[in-house]
Amino acid sequence: MLAAGAAMASAGSVQAETVLGATPPAELNPAELPEADLAVQAKPADQWTGLLNRSSLLGDMGGLRSSLGQHGITLGLSETSEYLSNVSGGLKHGGEYHGVTTLTLGLDTQRAGLWEGGTANVSVLDIHGDSFSADHVGSLQTASGTEAEATTRLWEAWFQQKLFDGKADVKIGQQSIDQEFMVSQYAGTFMGTMFGWPAIPSYDMTAGGPAYPLSGLGVRLRGRLSDQLTMLGGVFAGDPAGTSNSDAQQANKHGTAFNLHGGSLWISELQYGLNQPGDGQLDDGKPKGLPGTYKLGAWYQTARFGDQRYDDTGLSLADANSSGNAAQHRGNYSIYAVADQMVWRPAEDSSRTLNAFTRLMWAPGDRNQISFSANAGVTLTAPFDGRDSDVAGLAVGYVKVGNHLREYDQDTATANGNPLYPVRRDETFVEATYQYQITPWWQLQGDVQYTLKPGGGAVSSNDSTQTQRIPNAWVLGVKTVITF
Amino acid sequence: MKSLFRFSTCLIGMSLLANFSLAEDTLPFLQGIKKHTTLTTTVPDNGDQNPYALAVAPVSAGSVKAGDLLIDNFNNAANLQGLGSTIVNYHPDTKQLTLFAQLPRDLHNCPGGVGLSTAMTMLKSGWVIVGSTPSNDGTTDTKGAGCLVVLDPNGKVADVWSGADINDPWGNMAVIDRGDKATLFVSNAGFGVGSAKGNPPVMNQSTVLRLELDIPAGKPPLITSRAVVASGFGEQADKGVFLIGPTGLALGKDDKLYVSDALGNRISEIWDATTRTTSAGIGRTLTHDGMLLRPLAMTTTPQGHLLVTNGSNGKVVEIDPETGKQLVARWINTNKAMTPPGNGNLFGITMNAAGDGFYYVSDDVNTVVLAK
Numbered sequence: 001m002l003a004a005g006a007a008m009a010s011a012g013s014v015q016a017e018t019v020l021g022a023t024p025p026a027e028l029n030p031a032e033l034p035e036a037d038l039a040v041q042a043k044p045a046d047q048w049t050g051l052l053n054r055s056s057l058l059g060d061m062g063g064l065r066s067s068l069g070q071h072g073i074t075l076g077l078s079e080t081s082e083y084l085s086n087v088s089g090g091l092k093h094g095g096e097y098h099g100v101t102t103l104t105l106g107l108d109t110q111r112a113g114l115w116e117g118g119t120a121n122v123s124v125l126d127i128h129g130d131s132f133s134a135d136h137v138g139s140l141q142t143a144s145g146t147e148a149e150a151t152t153r154l155w156e157a158w159f160q161q162k163l164f165d166g167k168a169d170v171k172i173g174q175q176s177i178d179q180e181f182m183v184s185q186y187a188g189t190f191m192g193t194m195f196g197w198p199a200i201p202s203y204d205m206t207a208g209g210p211a212y213p214l215s216g217l218g219v220r221l222r223g224r225l226s227d228q229l230t231m232l233g234g235v236f237a238g239d240p241a242g243t244s245n246s247d248a249q250q251a252n253k254h255g256t257a258f259n260l261h262g263g264s265l266w267i268s269e270l271q272y273g274l275n276q277p278g279d280g281q282l283d284d285g286k287p288k289g290l291p292g293t294y295k296l297g298a299w300y301q302t303a304r305f306g307d308q309r310y311d312d313t314g315l316s317l318a319d320a321n322s323s324g325n326a327a328q329h330r331g332n333y334s335i336y337a338v339a340d341q342m343v344w345r346p347a348e349d350s351s352r353t354l355n356a357f358t359r360l361m362w363a364p365g366d367r368n369q370i371s372f373s374a375n376a377g378v379t380l381t382a383p384f385d386g387r388d389s390d391v392a393g394l395a396v397g398y399v400k401v402g403n404h405l406r407e408y409d410q411d412t413a414t415a416n417g418n419p420l421y422p423v424r425r426d427e428t429f430v431e432a433t434y435q436y437q438i439t440p441w442w443q444l445q446g447d448v449q450y451t452l453k454p455g456g457g458a459v460s461s462n463d464s465t466q467t468q469r470i471p472n473a474w475v476l477g478v479k480t481v482i483t484f
Numbered sequence: 485m486k487s488l489f490r491f492s493t494c495l496i497g498m499s500l501l502a503n504f505s506l507a508e509d510t511l512p513f514l515q516g517i518k519k520h521t522t523l524t525t526t527v528p529d530n531g532d533q534n535p536y537a538l539a540v541a542p543v544s545a546g547s548v549k550a551g552d553l554l555i556d557n558f559n560n561a562a563n564l565q566g567l568g569s570t571i572v573n574y575h576p577d578t579k580q581l582t583l584f585a586q587l588p589r590d591l592h593n594c595p596g597g598v599g600l601s602t603a604m605t606m607l608k609s610g611w612v613i614v615g616s617t618p619s620n621d622g623t624t625d626t627k628g629a630g631c632l633v634v635l636d637p638n639g640k641v642a643d644v645w646s647g648a649d650i651n652d653p654w655g656n657m658a659v660i661d662r663g664d665k666a667t668l669f670v671s672n673a674g675f676g677v678g679s680a681k682g683n684p685p686v687m688n689q690s691t692v693l694r695l696e697l698d699i700p701a702g703k704p705p706l707i708t709s710r711a712v713v714a715s716g717f718g719e720q721a722d723k724g725v726f727l728i729g730p731t732g733l734a735l736g737k738d739d740k741l742y743v744s745d746a747l748g749n750r751i752s753e754i755w756d757a758t759t760r761t762t763s764a765g766i767g768r769t770l771t772h773d774g775m776l777l778r779p780l781a782m783t784t785t786p787q788g789h790l791l792v793t794n795g796s797n798g799k800v801v802e803i804d805p806e807t808g809k810q811l812v813a814r815w816i817n818t819n820k821a822m823t824p825p826g827n828g829n830l831f832g833i834t835m836n837a838a839g840d841g842f843y844y845v846s847d848d849v850n851t852v853v854l855a856k
Contacts, residue, residue, distance in 0.1 A: 037595060038646070040596040040627065060562045065531065070529055111525050279816070280519075282815075284813075349778060
């Protein structure tokens with residue numbers, strides 16, 4: 001009855017004091033009382049309102065973000081921090097902290113009142129802490145994709161324009177191509193470096209290629225050939241660092257070298273979306289398979305690349321009579337394939353999905369340190385009820401040392417009269433991880449890694465006899481990402 | 485002549501009453517759509533985000549021109565749900581976006597304040613009625629019961645309606661507008677909904693409320709009667725999308741009201757919608773499952789088909805209410821950052837003034853799109 005009476009009331013007739021605090025008479029069914037939230041009072045929103053529920057820690061930044069938004073500008077700021085510790089094997093036990101702060105400014109030309117379809121992006125990195133893998137593990141597949149030399153550097157600075165009604169776009173400027181090429185959607189969950197930018201480009205492209213923390217000037221074209229097929233292609237400065245210093249990150253310490261010497265890098269990738277809808281696609285309701293993405297790509301770099309075994313006179317570089325100048329090869333190249341496939345979900349709208357990925361790459365073994373790399377793994381999103389944004393994963397990585405480098409090691413053994421000198425062949429890396437989403441803006445990740453034959457089975461620097469490989473290593477890690 | 489006159493009067497009447505035509509069901513409306521054009525960002529100067537309701541102005545009044553598209557925002561600048569307080573106006577002729585109204589967050593007589601929902605309409609008399617499903621922290625933990633707010637055509641608050649039968653007026657409105665009188669249907673999805681923490685229960689307490697309005701010349705509408713015509717739909721607090729409950733309402737032939745029952749994954753039909761004095765419960769099932777995946781907002785095509793947006797993927801589904809058959813679906817948001825693509829991105833949908841296309845919001849990128 002009370003509900004019916006209140007229902008006929010106009011604004012303000014239902015007063016809070018009738019709802020809360022009073023004990024209902026015994027004959028009144030509490031279910032018939034008006035809802036308690038009729039008495040909820042609005043509270044003014046301030047900078048800290050809803051801190052645990054919003055997508056970024058600083059929200060509107062006291063009005064800064066919305067003010068910038070009026071001019072089409074978006075501001076992104078995030079901090080990634082990691083602590084990794086070698087607990088067994090490797091080169092040295094113990095841990096290191098490192099992290100990166102990323103500041104990104106984006107401009108949408110349409111929202112800025114200019115023209116349609118234009119996007120500009122500038123990002124700056126502040127990399128801090130100490131690198132871990134080289135000193136502690138000695139692995140090829142390093143423990144974290146965040147590891148880099150401490151500095152503050154310009155990362156990307158590019159402009160992208162949509163063309164032909166959005167069917168194509170062109171991107172010009174300083175780019176980090178690991179953001180678009182060879183990307184595996186599901187591999188990105190893992191901390192290991194090679195699940196991001198893989199081993200072959202990392203070791204075989206000059207200075208590791210235009211990829212984090214470096215970037216290179218270039219032009220990239222993307223065309224949507226159909227709802228399923230997309231073609232990516234680009235040409236970039238072949239040496240993102242400049243060659244004045246053998247340490248690429250030192251040579252281009254602040255990301256402002258804008259080097260155009262050292263040849264050019266041509267790269268192309270064909271992407272196929274399986275069971276993935278296109279905008280405007282009609283659906284007749286027939287069951288579809290699970291979505292996947294498959295990519296085939298290749299790159300070619302113009303420049304000269306030193307042989308991994310022979311010098312310019314045909315002698316092994318390990319030979320005492322070698323000139324020490326590696327024989328030169330014209331150009332370098334690689335082919336690769338990437339597959340991401342959802343393999344199970346209990347229902348179409350379920351957050352819980354089981355996903356698999358793999359990436360395979362090949363490059364010639366005469367001029368490259370790594371001639372084959374592969375990684376594969378599975379991820380499970382929403383592994384527990386109520387944890388929709390968490391991800392658990394298990395992955396494995398494998399790299400094969402190029403045949404000329406392997407033979408160089410054999411030559412070294414012979415030259416030194418040390419038949420027990422370890423020859424580098426391959427390295428296997430296993431990682432288990434769990435990403436826990438504390439709040440929408442704060443992610444915590446625990447990680448366990450095992451490296452079999454670190455460095456490809458390289459000789460341990462701790463071994464004076466030069467006969468022992470670096471011991472297999474266990475690494476524990478924790479990572480946190482905060483979006484401000 | 486007399487019989488012809490009668491026939492055309494009948495046609496006009498039916499069209500006015502139910503936005504229905506007698507056209508034969510031919511090709512699905514969605515098959516005739518050729519292009520999706522992003523018209524505008526929906527973010528006003530105060531940074532409000534997450535566009536929800538869409539309403540095409542039936543008349544020119546105040547700052548609104550006939551054919552203008554009103555869009556409200558559910559989130560504030562910090563992207564907190566249930567704190568959006570603005571309605572923007574997209575002018576198709578000039579392609580400009582202006583602010584129509586910015587309501588005070590602590591609007592008097594609106595329990596919990598203002599967080600503008602998918603419930604919004606503009607009447608021929610120029611009054612705009614919009615629902616509030618407010619929160620103090622972006623979750624249902626602090627939600628208020630909300631209200632319906634009456635705005636004049638210049639965006640000024642003229643009245644606030646709340647009461648025990650209004651609890652988070654959530655879904656898009658179905659309206660019969662006769663000028664000086666109107667019938668308004670609105671769903672309430674807040675009764676008994678608590679925190680979204682853990683695994684929140686489904687509460688079967690959601691209602692569809694019918695409000696009869698009297699609209700004296702030059703004065704705000706007055707509620708002359710109110711009746712719950714349907715009740716017992718599922719509703720649930722949700723960490724991601726605030727709450728899930730019946731969202732779409734549309735009127736059809738034979739005095740039927742269609743309700744998108746999101747949690748039931750079905751479209752329900754309520755008979756005698758304008759005349760019944762008792763609740764029809766959750767109504768009869770017109771269609772369920774199939775291409776529907778958490779059906780949300782709903783509108784009616786000129787041939788009388790229902791267009792329903794899915795909450796859990798980026799599809800709009802066309803349904804023939806005569807047969808209950810799901811004719812076809814069209815992907816209108818394929819953002820692959822979500823699983824399935826477009827999950828959680830679609831909300832408001834409404835036909836354009838010409839009836840040859842429809843507007844919809846992509847709330848992942850705060851834009852409104854015209855499909856035609």
